[in-house]
Amino acid sequence: MKFVDEAWIDVAAGDGGNGCASFRHEKFKEFGGPDGGDGGRGGHVWALADENLNTLVDYRYTRRFEAQRGEHGRGSDQYGAKGQDVVLRMPVGTVISDADTGEVLCELLHPGQKVLIARGGEGGRGNLHFKSSTNRAPRQKTPGQPGERRRLKLELKLLADVGLLGMPNAGKSTLIAAVSNARPKIADYPFTTLHPNLGVVRVGPEKSFVIADVPGLIEGAAEGAGLGHQFLRHLQRTRLLLHIVDAAPFDDSVDPVAQARAIVAELKKYDPALAAKPRWLVLNKVDMLPPEQRAQRVRDIVRRLRFKGPVFEISALTREGCERLMQQVYEYVARERAAAAPAPVDPRFDPAALPGTAPTAG
Known part of the structure; x- marks a missing residue:
């Protein structure tokens, strides 16, 4: 459909x-x-x-x-x-x-x-x-x-707890397919994802949250370039953004840090409130890096971005680090849900909550 x-x-x-x-x-x-x-x-x-x-x-x-x-x-x-x-x-x-x-x-x-x-x-x-x-x-x-x-x-506007953010082919669709029941189209060319995908991530009995994958952003998306600007509204109700960055691009001329900065700039242009949402940095495709270079590459990306929030190293393809990431995400979402839930009212102190009673005027 x-x-x-x-x-x-x-x-x-x-x-x-x-x-x-x-x-x-x-x-x-x-x-x-x-x-x-x-x-x-x-x-x-x-x-x-x-x-x-x-x-x-x-x-x-x-x-x-x-x-x-x-x-x-x-x-x-x-x-x-x-x-x-x-x-x-x-x-x-x-x-x-x-x-x-x-x-x-x-x-x-x-x-x-x-x-x-x-x-x-x-x-x-x-x-x-x-x-x-x-x-x-x-x-x-x-x-x-x-x-x-x-x-x-x-x-x-999709109702999702977590939104995936990133450039085309950063691995967002591969990640949502690896951790949830969603089955998005995955291929090795840009704009594979043409519409948002929702998936339910289960980390245990009665422990789950909803994750949304939207089409990748490119520079100039806020002005209408590419596909991502059409779907940014679906991230406005999320509690947490996972910024997926390709840590091992095939083209050596591609700078992951520059791409990550471009994404943040597009968010600020589209909606400052969306850019102010909690955002975690997820460095994907670390399995493509030589073991002796992985730690140095991660430190270099984080340092150049001056990122102060949580940083995760994963491989959506091999599912390395995905379980730990989803556990951390669930714990954060659970805390946010508890904080946003209204406090229960004790009927002993609220006469209006008692059956058959109504608040008096004056």
């Missing part, structure tokens, strides 16, 4: 049905009185987070969604039926914003989360509601209100 992480759609909630002006007509009841019912509410448009979806391809070709309008009111006190709602299933991680104003309306962050994105119009009132002691034969009725109409931008 083609990976689509952006789409623009038009949604239209249903209009409310019109109220009815009617009078009761029965034998031997000359003045039966008003009996016009209300119109029905127009259908709403909802967005539902579906964990079984991972792309917005369903909205690339079908771009207009309309809910049913409410029925008109009828005589004999008959109220119109409400219009049928429309539920749009979207992947978890979808950001829904107004395409005209840019305002973010909602983010679908949890499976099963349901959000109202277009409200149906209320039905009009029938003349049944306008009778009074002084107006026994009202002919007033109100029309139904129009439903909301919006042009929306859908943007998918």
